[in-house]
Amino acid sequence: MxxxxxxxxxxxxxxxxxxxxxxxxxxxxxxxxxxxxxxxxxxxxxxxxxxxxxxxRNKVDMLDGMVDIVFGEIDLPANGADWQTAMRKRAISARQVLLRHPWAIGLMESRATPGPATLRHHDSVLGSLRTAGFSVDMAAHAYSILDGYIYGFTLTELALPFSTSEGAPAVAEMAGTIMEGFRPGQYPHLAEMAVDRAMKPDYKYGDEFEYGLDLILDGIERAL
Amino acid sequence: MxxxxxxxxxxxxxxxxxxxxxxxxxxxxxxxxxxxxxxxxxxxxxxxxxxxxxxxRNKVDMLDGMVDIVFGEIDLPANGADWQTAMRKRAISARQVLLRHPWAIGLMESRATPGPATLRHHDSVLGSLRTAGFSVDMAAHAYSILDGYIYGFTLTELALPFSTSEGAPAVAEMAGTIMEGFRPGQYPHLAEMAVDRAMKPDYKYGDEFEYGLDLILDGIERAL
DNA sequence: GGTCCCGCACTTACACCGTAAACTTGAGGA
DNA sequence: TCCTCAAGTTTACGGTGTAAGTGCGGGACC
Missing domain, CATH: 1.10.10.60 (Homeodomain-like)
Structure with missing residues (x-):
């Protein structure tokens, strides 16, 4: 009552x-x-x-639950669209979610038991590819390479010593102070890269993401 | 004396x-x-x-040192070879090193200060690409996509609930027990994938690595 | 209405962690 | 011989995850 x-x-x-x-x-x-x-x-x-x-049950169980919730935040591939745009949107959503929860990607390493949202997500992605005509083997290839790239790129991005949202000034400064400690010419190609790109005022490492994503999507299409 | x-x-x-x-x-x-x-x-x-x-100085400093040693174990790209084989060998070496030290990849996330071996490695890879005729921008693209894939794939591989060295029997068993708990048809594409691939006696997820690597290398070459 | 039960929050306790600060010790140089 | 000082030890503090036992308050039954 x-x-x-x-x-x-x-x-x-x-x-x-x-x-x-x-x-x-x-x-x-x-x-x-x-x-x-x-x-x-x-x-x-x-x-x-x-x-x-x-x-x-214990803290590990709690962390498992947290990771599963994060996975649930990633957009599932839309049913209607062609596989390329579906995978593209999913990849971009996944990166955004992982940037929002930077701790999640480091936890994946040790999560042995996937939660329901995780399984649902995987199943949905595989379904999208199979519906688009991918063979089982090809779907596995595509999923493996796409997820590898998404996680790895975002991991690298998070490892950079500045918040992606604050952007260029921080990285320029950082690159400058890191390079200061070296003998001139000790790391010439690193220095070149820093001067030409990282220290430019509008540089954002995150912009690299879609370049690589499209390269991979093209490669998959050609392999079909 | x-x-x-x-x-x-x-x-x-x-x-x-x-x-x-x-x-x-x-x-x-x-x-x-x-x-x-x-x-x-x-x-x-x-x-x-x-x-x-x-x-x-403290434990974090010690972890930084450990990561730098691990980085130093990765083969540098050979000078003579063409960039594709150089990058291919480096990628395979990197994966092997990370599998040998599974904790290292999870630590990268939070390492703000790269050590000398890490810097030397990055400089060497960039040098190899620039020598092969890559523009600064294209070298950045290539490095970003390759490293993203290497780390991400290996991270995913390590997250799988079985040691890569023991291989097929463990994953087949695992896939079986995971699937048992579901309503039939709850995750149809996951089930299909498990039956067609993961539960096959000679399945090794690691074999996917070189497929994706070659797809990426081809894509980079075409983009040149 | 009285009684019992039991889920869920609380209290206590333990072994372990990183590390600050003060100490001991033993070898090298003056 | 004595001084200095680097390098190892001791002690201590506030934090951690969690096992084990306590107690309360509401729901379900007689």
Whole structure:
């Protein structure tokens, strides 16, 4: 009866696996994954750390859940479009999601058990390719190369010592200070690259992404 | 004078940044990076944890050093060969090194300060491309796409729930048990892929690597 | 309405972590 | 011989994940 009202009247909304995971993602986005602890997460939810263990088997299980939510944020390939535009949109969405949650890509390494959103995503991508006429082998090739590129590019991008959103001034400065420490001519090609590109005022490494993506999509089409 | 002999006569060989880093890499390779602690590393070297801080500013500095050593293990592109074979060999070497040190790829994400071996490697690759006639822009494109693919593919490969060396039986079994939990037809394309490929006795995901690599190399050549 | 049960949050405790700060020690140079 | 100083040790502190036990409050039954 007034069960709902009573629940709401309790000092805090009911703790839930979903609520925990969402709060954990928010915290990880803001402060980085290495600073995410059960105690801090509990505090944020107005609860003791140990209460979280009523909803997550352990921290690893929680991280699994977080990764699966992130995967769920990636756009699934649209059904109607041709495979190239479908894969292109999916790749761009995936990169955006991974940039939004920089910790997620580093976690993938150790996630052994894919969650439902992850599986649904994979199934949907494979379905899109098969519908477009890809053989099973060719779909596997295409998926492998595309996902490899998406993850790897974004990983590299995140490793760069500046936030992608602030952009050019930061990287120019950074490249400058890094190069200062060298003997002149020690890394000539690196220096050339820095002067010609990285230190230009409108340089954004992220712009490279679509160049490589299109090169790969062309290559796949030709291989069909 | 007999300084050398005296040093050697001390109960243990002198502690050195290099010796620490090599021991840390061995430990990380064996037990995983998350289990590498200063105390365990000290014990392995016959020394207290705090002694390590005489040679490494802190743990992050030590991890930086480890990553740089790993980078140094990757073959530099040979000078004489044409750029395609040079890049091909480098990519294959990089994948092998990263598989040997699975923790390294996850660490790259947060390394802000590249070490000397890392810089030398980048400079050498860029030099190889520029010598082959690539423009600065085209060299940047090629490097970005190749490295993205190498890291991403290897990351994906490491995320698979089986060691690449043991190969087919493990993944077949794994794919089987994962699929068991689903409603039939829930992930039809995933199931098709599993049956057609992953559960075949001689399936190795690693074989995909060179397919994608060659597709990318072809694409780059055509873009020249 | 009274009773019981049990889910869920809490408390306590433990082993481990990175590292700051103060100490000991032993060899090299003056 | 004494001083200096680099390099290893000891101690300590605040943090971590989580096992184990406690207690409360609402829902379900008699």
């Amino acid at each position: 007034a069960l709902r009202a009573k629940r709401a009247a309790k000092r805090r909304a009911a703790l839930t696996r979903g609520r925990i995971l969402r709060a954990a993602i928010t915290l990880a986005d803001r402060d980085g994954i290495e600073s995410l602890s059960m105690r801090k997460l509990g505090t944020k939810l107005g609860v003791e750390a140990m209460s979280l263990y009523n909803h997550c | 007999a300084l050398r002999a005296k040093r050697a006569a001390k109960r243990r060989a002198a502690l050195t940044r290099g010796r620490i880093l090599r021991a840390a890499i061995t430990l990380a390779d064996r037990d995983g990076i998350e289990s590498l602690s200063m105390r365990k590393l000290g014990t392995k070297l016959g020394v207290e944890a705090m002694s390590l801080y005489n040679h490494c």
